[in-house]
Amino acid sequence: MIAKKVLLVGNFGVGKTSLIRRFVLNQFSEDYISTIGVRVSSKIVSYENQEIKLLIWDVAGTSEDEKIPKAYFLGAKAAMYVFDLSREETYLKLDEYVGNVKELSGLKEITIVGNKKDLLTEDELLAVKNKVSLDIDLITSAKENENVENAFLKLAANSLK
Template sequence: MIAKKVLLVGNFGVGKTSLIRRFVFNEFSEDYISTIGVRVSSKIVRLDGVQIKLLIWDVAGIKDDEKVPKAYFLGASAALYVFDLSREETYLNIKNQVEMIKELSGLSTITVVGNKKDLLTADEINILKKTIEIPVDMITSAKENDQVEDAFNILAKQSLK
């Protein structure tokens, strides 16, 4: 078995912790509990016959003007940038945020995930995807368990590259 450090990053309140709880424990809670610093969870996944222990770093939500400790990003094999489909401020500066994470982590690819799909219609999501300045790799809902496992499988695949 191999272990891989992977990151979930993005603004506060976008659902990073909810995605992790859904993936690791198959649980969802409406209660919002702010992550302070970083919280690490793990789950073993099997991908192409290989067992991978994902060490999932839930990095506290950030704002554009905040500095995140570089140590959180060191040694990461992959990262998901999560934004809230229903809150414009979480994706307005998404290109700069993703570039900053690439710089801090040394990763060349960051998977971009729009979360809280359950709060919008399919038409609203399609319009929104056209307004975001970078490609969105996946649309998820932690609440409805929609494409959560797929997002972490992408993360696991990225970690092996």
């Protein structure tokens, strides 16, 4: 079995911890508890006949003017940038945010995930997709367990590149 360090980054309150809890524990809570610093979880996944232990670093959410410590990025093999589909401020400068993550991590590819699909109508979702400056890899809902596993499997795949 191989172990791969992967990161979840994005603004505060976008649902990074909820995605991880849903993926690792199959649990969801409406309670918001802010992550301080970094929290590491792990789960073994199978991808293309390989067992991969994902070491999932849940990096504390930031606001626009905060910087994530570079040390969190060391040794990361893949990263997921999560934004909140219902909060425009989390995706208006997506290209800039993702560019910062690429610069800090040295990763060429970042998985981009729009979370909280359950809070939008189909028309609202389409409007968000039209506003976002980068291609969205997956639209998820941690609450409804929609596309969560797919998002982490994409992360596992990217960690092997």
